[in-house]
Amino acid sequence: MTAAPIESVAAREILDNRLEPTLRVTVETPVGTGRADVPRGRSRGAHEAHDRRDGDDRYRGQGVKEAVAAVEEDVEPALVGHDATDQRGVDAALLDLDGTRKKERLGGNVVTGVSLAALRAGAAATGLPLYRYVGGADAGVLPLPFFDLIEGGELAGGDLPFQEHQVVPVGADSVAEAVRWTAEVYYELGDILRDEYGEASLNVGDEGGYNPLGVDDPREAFDLELRAVEACGYGGEFALAADVAASHFHDAETGTYALLGESMTRDELLGFYEDLVADYPIVSLEDPLDQHDFAGVADLTDRLDIQIVGDDLFTTNPERLQEGIDHGAANALLWKVNQIGTVTEATEAARLATRNGYAVQVSERSGQTPDTWLADLAVGLGAGQIKTGVTRGERTEQYNRLLEIEAELGDAATFGPPGDALR
Numbered sequence: 049m050t051a052a053p054i055e056s057v058a059a060r061e062i063l064d065n066r067l068e069p070t071l072r073v074t075v076e077t078p079v080g081t082g083r084a085d086v087p088r089g090r091s092r093g094a095h096e097a098h099d100r101r102d103g104d105d106r107y108r109g110q111g112v113k114e115a116v117a118a119v120e121e122d123v124e125p126a127l128v129g130h131d132a133t134d135q136r137g138v139d140a141a142l143l144d145l146d147g148t149r150k151k152e153r154l155g156g157n158v159v160t161g162v163s164l165a166a167l168r169a170g171a172a173a174t175g176l177p178l179y180r181y182v183g184g185a186d187a188g189v190l191p192l193p194f195f196d197l198i199e200g201g202e203l204a205g206g207d208l209p210f211q212e213h214q215v216v217p218v219g220a221d222s223v224a225e226a227v228r229w230t231a232e233v234y235y236e237l238g239d240i241l242r243d244e245y246g247e248a249s250l251n252v253g254d255e256g257g258y259n260p261l262g263v264d265d266p267r268e269a270f271d272l273e274l275r276a277v278e279a280c281g282y283g284g285e286f287a288l289a290a291d292v293a294a295s296h297f298h299d300a301e302t303g304t305y306a307l308l309g310e311s312m313t314r315d316e317l318l319g320f321y322e323d324l325v326a327d328y329p330i331v332s333l334e335d336p337l338d339q340h341d342f343a344g345v346a347d348l349t350d351r352l353d354i355q356i357v358g359d360d361l362f363t364t365n366p367e368r369l370q371e372g373i374d375h376g377a378a379n380a381l382l383w384k385v386n387q388i389g390t391v392t393e394a395t396e397a398a399r400l401a402t403r404n405g406y407a408v409q410v411s412e413r414s415g416q417t418p419d420t421w422l423a424d425l426a427v428g429l430g431a432g433q434i435k436t437g438v439t440r441g442e443r444t445e446q447y448n449r450l451l452e453i454e455a456e457l458g459d460a461a462t463f464g465p466p467g468d469a470l471r
């Protein structure tokens with residue numbers, strides 16, 4: 049018996065936080081409807097699924113009219129009659145239809161939108177909240193958020209080479225506490241920036257973190273964050289972390305990194321990280337080296353006793369992750385559904401990570417809508433960590449959804465990664 053036979057699959061063009069078009073996909077069954085918006089990265093990894101965009105000049109060639117048509121003309125006929133509660137079956141049909149490694153035929157955005165909308169339709173058909181549909185009866189781990197209070201790199205206009213300078217409320221006991229403490233630190237940091245760096249430093253980047261003018265050294269950004277933490281009386285309750293996104297200042301020809309006005313070799317950069325981790329309470333570094341350098345990341349993972357996260361390095365791709373595991377590169381997976389395509393492939397990557405002792409950090413994209421499937425999936429996976437920006441509605445809605453889930457679970461909720469990890 050088919051529990052929730054798919055009757056229709058439709059898509060429309062909507063806009064994300066950058067006023068760039070993206071897809072909203074709807075999957076209908078007689079017993080429940082699912083809808084999902086597709087996020088979009090800007091600082092994308094070389095191995096990510098293909099983001100299908102129109103070749104014409106709508107939105108400077110960034111339109112999704114063809115992607116909408118692909119949902120309705122190619123995907124819908126192939127999925128009608130499939131059981132929406134059979135996520136593996138739905139995703140296998142999508143992969144069959146596409147037939148390419150990077151989802152070049154349908155488009156990764158098409159595949160992700162349909163896969164997530166089917167997941168939502170399956171949850172609706174069973175009457176379960178999405179996090180419980182994904183995580184089962186014992187889903188109850190709320191993620192510790194990494195807040196990108198100061199932005200740089202590709203996602204902001206200033207001079208900071210690192211993309212995200214995060215504060216991590218490791219001393220908090222719940223999402224509610226983590227969010228409240230961080231809000232106070234955010235206001236305080238705003239006061240410091242206004243007084244010392246000028247009003248314009250209150251401008252924010254794509255994820256709603258500050259974009260201070262004239263700050264070009266990550267250490268200065270971390271100093272500012274620590275000052276705000278101390279001024280709020282939370283010294284010791286917060287750790288620091290970064291998404292370095294090092295591929296963006298790596299020169300593939302010379303193999304060097306353009307950092308702090310210097311051209312650093314890999315060894316010099318590794319030394320820089322060793323000093324940084326010795327001088328600051330840093331618990332996690334994402335993409336510290338070029339996205340192709342498994343051996344270098346393995347060396348760093350060995351040398352530093354902290355979390356090393358692979359984002360562009362792994363692109364949520366089980367094959368890439370396996371290569372990393374074989375090298376001993378990193379010890380955590382950044383988890384983004386649309387890097388790989390389907391929910392099934394992404395959960396397979398998360399499972400592979402967990403089985404090999406790698407942590408999983410669920411992540412937003414810099415292009416988002418207020419759709420909150422991300423928050424539900426973070427709880428459903430029991431990942432224990434999330435990064436989903438700071439201010440702006442498409443970010444705060446994720447926190448609001450996590451607060452809602454936390455309240456719904458009450459005493460049954462636990463918080464953060466297992467054991468003493470990161471604390």
Ligand SMILES: O=C(O)[C@@H](CO)OP(=O)(O)O
Pocket residue numbers: 088089090091092093211291293359411412413414415
């Ligand atoms: O590099 C990253 O981790 C992200 C999200 O924070 O950026 P984007 O979505 O642009 O890839």
Ligand SMILES: [Mg+2]
Pocket residue numbers: 291293334335359360
């Ligand atoms: Mg990243």
